Amino acid sequence: MQIKDEIDKQEKSGEPAGTVFEPKIVAFCCHYCAYAAADLAGSMRIQYPANVRIIRTPCTGRLEVGYFLKAFENGADGVLVAGCLEGGCHFQEGNLLAKKRVNYTRKLLEEIGVEEDRLRMVNVSAAEARPLADNIIDMVKTIRKLGPNPLKG
Ligand code: FES
Numbered sequence: 408m409q410i411k412d413e414i415d416k417q418e419k420s421g422e423p424a425g426t427v428f429e430p431k432i433v434a435f436c437c438h439y440c441a442y443a444a445a446d447l448a449g450s451m452r453i454q455y456p457a458n459v460r461i462i463r464t465p466c467t468g469r470l471e472v473g474y475f476l477k478a479f480e481n482g483a484d485g486v487l488v489a490g491c492l493e494g495g496c497h498f499q500e501g502n503l504l505a506k507k508r509v510n511y512t513r514k515l516l517e518e519i520g521v522e523e524d525r526l527r528m529v530n531v532s533a534a535e536a537r538p539l540a541d542n543i544i545d546m547v548k549t550i551r552k553l554g555p556n557p558l559k560g
Pocket of ligand 1: 437438439440441465466467468489490491495496497498499501502
């Protein structure tokens, strides 16, 4: 329903059909919570934009700065890192480590002229399908405003 509302808004904005920028977003989702939440969203028929490509990772703590940069280098317009709630990581502090790496990478991105808002971290539990979908929708909106990744050829 929400996606339909978004599309309706675009149509009312006067943009000709097919001219709205559709960003490519890579979402690194930890297996235990975020991936399970995305799966639950599917089971509950909660829709989120098809702009997102989900990559399952054992824990967000496994993700290194190079992974985020590589995603941008390979054409992603945005990168979402979705892990367990703080205090709920199945590997104790993996999500806290990921948070530090995401914040560090955001600074790096700013230094090379890429908007830091293209990289975001969210924390959800396995039951939070709706908040995850809302975060994805919000991320798509943000990236649409920012436009294509300037690192793209
Ligand atoms: Fe989910 Fe570590 S297991 S963030």
